[in-house]
Amino acid sequence: MTTLRLAIRNLRGAGIRTWLNAIALSFAFVAIIFGQGMLQGMNKQAEDASTAFEFAGGQYWQKNYDPYDPLTLEDAHASVPAALESLAAAGRAAPILVVAGSIYPQGRIKPVMLKGIDPGQKILALPTAALGDTAEELPILIGSRTAASTGLAVGDQVTVQWRDADGAFDARDGRVVEIMNTSVGTVDLGQVWVPLGTLRRLAGMPGEATIVTVAKGLRNAPTVDGWSFRTPAYLLSDLRQMVQSKTVGQSIMFGVLFLLAMLAIFDTQVLSVFRRRREIGMLVALGMTRAQVIVLFTLEGALHSILAAVLGVVYGGPFFYLLARHGFSLPGGDSWGFSMGDRLYPTFTAGLILGTTVLVFLVTTFVSWLPTRRIAKLKPTDALAGRGA
Amino acid sequence: MRKGESEPVKNGSGLEDGMVISTDKLVRTFHVGRSELMALKEVSLQFRRGEFAGLVGPSGSGKTTLLNIIGTLDTPTSGSATVLGKRVEKLSPRQAASLRSRQIGFIFQTFNLLPVYTAYENVEFPLLLLGLSPAERRKKVTDALEWVGLGDRAKSKPTQLSGGESQRVAIARAVVKRPELVLADEPTANLDAENSHKILNTMVGLNRDLGTTFIFATHDEKVIRYLRRKVTLVDGRVAADVAQTPTGAGQ
Numbered sequence: 031m032t033t034l035r036l037a038i039r040n041l042r043g044a045g046i047r048t049w050l051n052a053i054a055l056s057f058a059f060v061a062i063i064f065g066q067g068m069l070q071g072m073n074k075q076a077e078d079a080s081t082a083f084e085f086a087g088g089q090y091w092q093k094n095y096d097p098y099d100p101l102t103l104e105d106a107h108a109s110v111p112a113a114l115e116s117l118a119a120a121g122r123a124a125p126i127l128v129v130a131g132s133i134y135p136q137g138r139i140k141p142v143m144l145k146g147i148d149p150g151q152k153i154l155a156l157p158t159a160a161l162g163d164t165a166e167e168l169p170i171l172i173g174s175r176t177a178a179s180t181g182l183a184v185g186d187q188v189t190v191q192w193r194d195a196d197g198a199f200d201a202r203d204g205r206v207v208e209i210m211n212t213s214v215g216t217v218d219l220g221q222v223w224v225p226l227g228t229l230r231r232l233a234g235m236p237g238e239a240t241i242v243t244v245a246k247g248l249r250n251a252p253t254v255d256g257w258s259f260r261t262p263a264y265l266l267s268d269l270r271q272m273v274q275s276k277t278v279g280q281s282i283m284f285g286v287l288f289l290l291a292m293l294a295i296f297d298t299q300v301l302s303v304f305r306r307r308r309e310i311g312m313l314v315a316l317g318m319t320r321a322q323v324i325v326l327f328t329l330e331g332a333l334h335s336i337l338a339a340v341l342g343v344v345y346g347g348p349f350f351y352l353l354a355r356h357g358f359s360l361p362g363g364d365s366w367g368f369s370m371g372d373r374l375y376p377t378f379t380a381g382l383i384l385g386t387t388v389l390v391f392l393v394t395t396f397v398s399w400l401p402t403r404r405i406a407k408l409k410p411t412d413a414l415a416g417r418g419a
Numbered sequence: 420m421r422k423g424e425s426e427p428v429k430n431g432s433g434l435e436d437g438m439v440i441s442t443d444k445l446v447r448t449f450h451v452g453r454s455e456l457m458a459l460k461e462v463s464l465q466f467r468r469g470e471f472a473g474l475v476g477p478s479g480s481g482k483t484t485l486l487n488i489i490g491t492l493d494t495p496t497s498g499s500a501t502v503l504g505k506r507v508e509k510l511s512p513r514q515a516a517s518l519r520s521r522q523i524g525f526i527f528q529t530f531n532l533l534p535v536y537t538a539y540e541n542v543e544f545p546l547l548l549l550g551l552s553p554a555e556r557r558k559k560v561t562d563a564l565e566w567v568g569l570g571d572r573a574k575s576k577p578t579q580l581s582g583g584e585s586q587r588v589a590i591a592r593a594v595v596k597r598p599e600l601v602l603a604d605e606p607t608a609n610l611d612a613e614n615s616h617k618i619l620n621t622m623v624g625l626n627r628d629l630g631t632t633f634i635f636a637t638h639d640e641k642v643i644r645y646l647r648r649k650v651t652l653v654d655g656r657v658a659a660d661v662a663q664t665p666t667g668a669g670q
Contacts, residue, residue, distance in 0.1 A: 032547050032548065032550065035547065036544075036547065039535070039536065039540065040535055042535075043534075043535020043536060044535060308529065308531055309531070309533055309534070311531070312525075312527075312531040312533065313533075314492070314516070314519075315490065315492060315519060315525045315531075316519065316520065316525070316544060316545050316548060316592075317516050317517070317519045317520020317521070317545060317548045317549075318516060318520075318548065319512050319513055319516040320512065321512075322516075409493075410487075410492045410493075411487050411492050411493050414492070414527065414531065
């Protein structure tokens with residue numbers, strides 16, 4: 031306790047030097063929390079959006095379905111098993127039939143995935159109600175990205191071609207009834223949503239589906255022959271890996287920043303041990319052991335991180351609060367490679383802030399201790415004469 | 420023992436009654452490059468409680484080395500030194516620190532005040548190490564600053580004090596814990612004559628009023644005139660050890 035009191039007194043006495051170090055360290059501190067908060071927010075936002083628009087509580091995949099291999103689609107459909115059909119009837123599941131096809135906007139061919147979905151489903155946040163609320167024979171729902179790339183607008187007619195269950199090509203004119211805005215590119219780019227019943231009829235696949243998406247919170251997903259259940263964690267794993275890959279570059283940047291702040295602390299300590307040799311000698315003469323002096327100097331260094339945390343709270347707190355509340359516009363649109371909205375809302379969890387504080391404290395303490403090891407070798411008589419170290 | 424004194428009685432610690440320091444054939448050598456320098460050559464001395472004594476001699480005679488060993492800041496190469504009942508060469512760093520913290524005060528030529536502390540805080544420092552309560556500390560520090568005539572400079576930082584004032588703060592810091600022994604290494608070397616006499620008179624007063632033993636290492640004639648015993652070291656040996664009547668101002 032005495033040593034802590036002395037360390038605080040020494041820091042106070044060092045005046046501007048203490049504050050300069052604390053300010054430098056607080057920049058690193060705030061930058062780390064900001065960066066990590068941004069990544070956490072990005073991750074959360076992308077996961078939330080993907081869950082709402084695509085994965086919900088998980089998906090049953092027909093056994094031949096492989097989302098990475100379009101050639102499997104030809105065989106990736108089967109009758110919806112009774113267990114899943116009853117879930118769908120109870121509004122706890124949404125069967126989706128996926129058929130490879132093409133559209134011909136303005137005379138150009140564009141390969142797409144035709145996805146049949148029940149217009150009345152409430153499992154996904156897709157605005158599928160528009161598909162049921164029309165007199166069109168083939169109403170079409172597309173995303174804003176597809177609309178932009180094809181030049182289609184609501185009310186436009188477009189020829190849709192597909193291959194039916196027997197391998198025969200067929201085509202029909204469809205009309206765009208809704209263009210949705212979604213941050214999830216995988217339900218938008220190259221995807222054409224149509225009513226499930228219509229697609230089943232046109233493709234000659236009555237009662238069939240490729241995917242059955244179940245509602246969030248569904249427990250004990252039944253085992254169904256010929257279908258594999260994919261958990262939300264499985265479905266989100268690609269996304270998580272993508273976000274993770276973004277963190278590497280960020281981590282390097284913050285690592286460098288952190289290193290610079292640590293270097294400042296280390297330099298201060300080296301200089302401190304050198305300049306304060308007489309003081310060290312005097313402390314020993316007054317009755318401290320060298321180990322106590324080492325603890326005192328290490329504490330002085332480590333306390334910088336406490337000061338930095340306090341400073342970080344003073345100017346970082348309001349900054350983080352505003353960011354988390356109002357978010358900020360993301361440049362780059364879809365270039366992130368995963369579902370991002372127009373605005374990013376960073377997430378600053380208590381775990382992140384506490385974890386960063388503890389990390390900064392531990393590393394600062396270690397860096398502060400390193401130069402003080404010289405004190406252990408310093409003879410008090412040499413120190414009093416201003417020699418050694 | 421000095422000539423003419425009666426045969427002493429030894430106590431349990433191996434020290435004769437009334438003795439605070441005893442050295443026996445004390446040797447201290449230093450390695451200088453490839454050669455060895457013998458700073459102390461079989462020095463045997465004893466000091467009684469309440470003495471106002473000085474180790475005098477030219478530079479390099481071994482005064483500071485002897486003072487450092489007595490102050491447990493250094494250990495002898497051979498021989499023994501018993502200080503306040505403790506064998507210096509056998510003390511662990513913790514025991515040596517405890518002895519310094521409780522019973523030995525130091526005064527140095529360069530004052531060695533802790534630069535970021537006020538005069539008050541510098542004097543308070545040894546009491547913090549002893550774990551005294553704030554009220555006890557306050558009283559002792561105030562008293563100590565009054566003894567040295569700096570009651571009104573308590574809040575001054577070392578940079579705001581003159582050399583004489585700084586040394587008086589150092590004296591207050593050395594005596595605030597009421598040590599048995601104060602070791603002063605060239606305490607007047609950085610002071611003018613007036614300030615030297617002021618701080619010497621202060622120390623004489625403390626020696627008289629508190630019974631504290633003062634041992635100086637000095638070659639300053641002003642200091643030597645205040646001493647009641649003068650131990651002359653030459654080339655690491657005791658060349659003379661004589662009692663004298665102090666003739667310094669105020670004696």
